Amino acid sequence: MLKTFSLGGVHPAENKLSAAKATEILPVPAEVVIPISQHIGAPGTPVVKKGDEVKVGQVIAQSSGFVSANIHSPVSGKVFKIDDILDASGYKRQAIIIKTEGDEWMADIDRSDSIRKGITLSAEEIVKRIGEAGIVGLGGATFPAHVKLSPPPGKTCEVLIINGVECEPYLTSDHRLMLEKGEEMLVGVSLLMKALSVDRAIIGIENNKKDAIEHIRRLVSGYNGISVQPLKVQYPQGGEKQLIDACIGRQVPSGKLPIEVGAVVHNVGTAYAVYEAVQKSKPLIERIVTVTGLSVKNPGNFLVRIGTPISALIEAAGGLPEDTGKVIAGGPMMGKALASLDVPVTKGTSGVLIVPEKIAGRGKTEYCIRCSKCVSACPMGLSPYLLMTLAEKEIHDRAEEEKIMDCIECGSCSFTCPSNRPLLDYIRLGKGKVGQIMRSRIK
Amino acid sequence: MSVVLITIVSLAGLGAIAAMILYAASKKFQVFEDPRIDEVEEVLPATNCGGCGLPGCRAFAEALVKADDISSMNCPVGGADTMNAVAGILGKEAGAAIPMVAVVRCNGSCEHAPKTTNYQGAQTCAVVSALYGGETGCAFGCDGLGDCVTSCKFDAMYMDDETGLPVIIEENCVACGACVDACPKNIIELRKKGPKSRRIFVSCVNKDKGAPAKKACAVACIGCSKCFKVCPHDAIEMKDNLAYIDYEKCKLCRKCVPECPTKAIHELNFPPPKPKVKKEEPETTPAE
Numbered sequence: 001m002l003k004t005f006s007l008g009g010v011h012p013a014e015n016k017l018s019a020a021k022a023t024e025i026l027p028v029p030a031e032v033v034i035p036i037s038q039h040i041g042a043p044g045t046p047v048v049k050k051g052d053e054v055k056v057g058q059v060i061a062q063s064s065g066f067v068s069a070n071i072h073s074p075v076s077g078k079v080f081k082i083d084d085i086l087d088a089s090g091y092k093r094q095a096i097i098i099k100t101e102g103d104e105w106m107a108d109i110d111r112s113d114s115i116r117k118g119i120t121l122s123a124e125e126i127v128k129r130i131g132e133a134g135i136v137g138l139g140g141a142t143f144p145a146h147v148k149l150s151p152p153p154g155k156t157c158e159v160l161i162i163n164g165v166e167c168e169p170y171l172t173s174d175h176r177l178m179l180e181k182g183e184e185m186l187v188g189v190s191l192l193m194k195a196l197s198v199d200r201a202i203i204g205i206e207n208n209k210k211d212a213i214e215h216i217r218r219l220v221s222g223y224n225g226i227s228v229q230p231l232k233v234q235y236p237q238g239g240e241k242q243l244i245d246a247c248i249g250r251q252v253p254s255g256k257l258p259i260e261v262g263a264v265v266h267n268v269g270t271a272y273a274v275y276e277a278v279q280k281s282k283p284l285i286e287r288i289v290t291v292t293g294l295s296v297k298n299p300g301n302f303l304v305r306i307g308t309p310i311s312a313l314i315e316a317a318g319g320l321p322e323d324t325g326k327v328i329a330g331g332p333m334m335g336k337a338l339a340s341l342d343v344p345v346t347k348g349t350s351g352v353l354i355v356p357e358k359i360a361g362r363g364k365t366e367y368c369i370r371c372s373k374c375v376s377a378c379p380m381g382l383s384p385y386l387l388m389t390l391a392e393k394e395i396h397d398r399a400e401e402e403k404i405m406d407c408i409e410c411g412s413c414s415f416t417c418p419s420n421r422p423l424l425d426y427i428r429l430g431k432g433k434v435g436q437i438m439r440s441r442i443k
Numbered sequence: 444m445s446v447v448l449i450t451i452v453s454l455a456g457l458g459a460i461a462a463m464i465l466y467a468a469s470k471k472f473q474v475f476e477d478p479r480i481d482e483v484e485e486v487l488p489a490t491n492c493g494g495c496g497l498p499g500c501r502a503f504a505e506a507l508v509k510a511d512d513i514s515s516m517n518c519p520v521g522g523a524d525t526m527n528a529v530a531g532i533l534g535k536e537a538g539a540a541i542p543m544v545a546v547v548r549c550n551g552s553c554e555h556a557p558k559t560t561n562y563q564g565a566q567t568c569a570v571v572s573a574l575y576g577g578e579t580g581c582a583f584g585c586d587g588l589g590d591c592v593t594s595c596k597f598d599a600m601y602m603d604d605e606t607g608l609p610v611i612i613e614e615n616c617v618a619c620g621a622c623v624d625a626c627p628k629n630i631i632e633l634r635k636k637g638p639k640s641r642r643i644f645v646s647c648v649n650k651d652k653g654a655p656a657k658k659a660c661a662v663a664c665i666g667c668s669k670c671f672k673v674c675p676h677d678a679i680e681m682k683d684n685l686a687y688i689d690y691e692k693c694k695l696c697r698k699c700v701p702e703c704p705t706k707a708i709h710e711l712n713f714p715p716p717k718p719k720v721k722k723e724e725p726e727t728t729p730a731e
Binding site for chain 1: 559560561563564565566567569570573574575576577582651
């Protein structure tokens, strides 16, 4: 029996259409749009102004707090303007727009393909380098990576867990990364281990990526302390708490961070970015994005510069199919539908999913029939039907008691509901309100 | 016989002891409450709407009794009549409350602001606005799912099916402000009711620059400042590409209304423009 997490979970159709497609490098776009907030935490502060010449890898927005991240120019050229642009949600956010001229990189970036395995830096230097390179969690949550590598005083990390689960249906960017850049990724894992001073790392990979499991298993023999843990396919196994449960059988207590049970989780994409940042001095300026969908002509995985418009990616995958109903940034479970295709790829864009019209809509909302499917599906052991009602009726104190803040917004409840009830919509609303109340209490 | 007697005597004794304990307790633990609170509460409308800023009419009554000066306190539901009655009970001076009314500062109907996306999630404005900018190209305007209508306790609002916008029934609106709080886009404002309910306001809250605002909605305020320049009373303020009419300063001269190139300035309850030559006929009341 393969391991998996102990509570709830669902298994949507996997539809990994682009799993066998090698990563293609997309040409540098003529113009990039770089939002100054691409991570959880404080937005960056722009340090360039209109008309400035920038090189690839130059810092254009400085981290503005502990939980924040630097942003680097993904192209060389001239800063066209710094303005408010529509982001993926249809609201205006500040962004730096750069017109590309040539492809001139910062001098210290090593662009060769050779793999540098030797680790010469100390733990502090590695964390500092990661912070400078603006690396954030590339699984989609975009939490600044250097913060997770600085455990709070009194807490020690025992094991590093690497997330190669990619539990979202359709997405294959992590899968391809493990197959194509496995060696580099493992050097990145070793770097993270050194930064956390742990001697054990587990790479969790779901069993629908047998080739990746085999490939990484072969490679880890050359590394001390790293092992591969094949996992049963179950959504949302890529969630931090679920993955810890699946790999080492420990449950993170409510309201606490993984470090409480001695674990830190990073994504395989993040490990690769760490390798590039530390060994090659290359900041986070590009990422692999899966462009996929049932009616997409040429679903694939593309290595693109941050700031490339989503429309360019769709073009590369054979254009927008005629029957498109919606386009989602991310996977079908946790991704966000886009209000416009002109929005750029950001650090957190793991995929672009094009959904045909006939399956894009939600079903008609019916009454709750008390089947408790949502309760069985919830990986956090919550009662989604109850939380929805509490949020709807604004009974915030009770919602807090029912641990609404534990919700990881995986959407398993909404997915499984036979009455198509907008469970997660309301729970998210309630979380926002309860969070506000809790913060006001601290002050 | 003796059994009956014993029963009566012992029960009567128990009753007497209990009565004494209760009497003593009621004296010992008595809490003095100003009887005027009950009197004041009696004249308040008992809607518990929170329009006064306090949680319910009882709390307002307590505050009124406690306050030295009640001239700045107002019950928007009861209005001047209620406040005068309260002032009479308490022997204090009631302030001159200005009647207010809620106005919807968005005219982005289906016709003016075409939909760019199709939203199917939870049917409440609170969820939509947290998720994204809304179904139209304007991220500032009405989401059209009626959170304001749900919040209204006075049947003073409904959603117009044709425009998809909320409509305020002036006669019922007591300006309690529930809809103002309920609207996640802050498009509803309490404004001075004005003489004969006549009001002028800018019906747009889009802070975008002119071109994108106009592109998203045909009747958006584009921040051209034409109204600002024409206003003789200095009542219009330009901020964030948006004109705002200060109802304290506005003299309802209506000079700004025809200036607006996008017809974003609304006038309410004014008589139709007079024909130039003929005088308006006086209203005649039918004889009984």
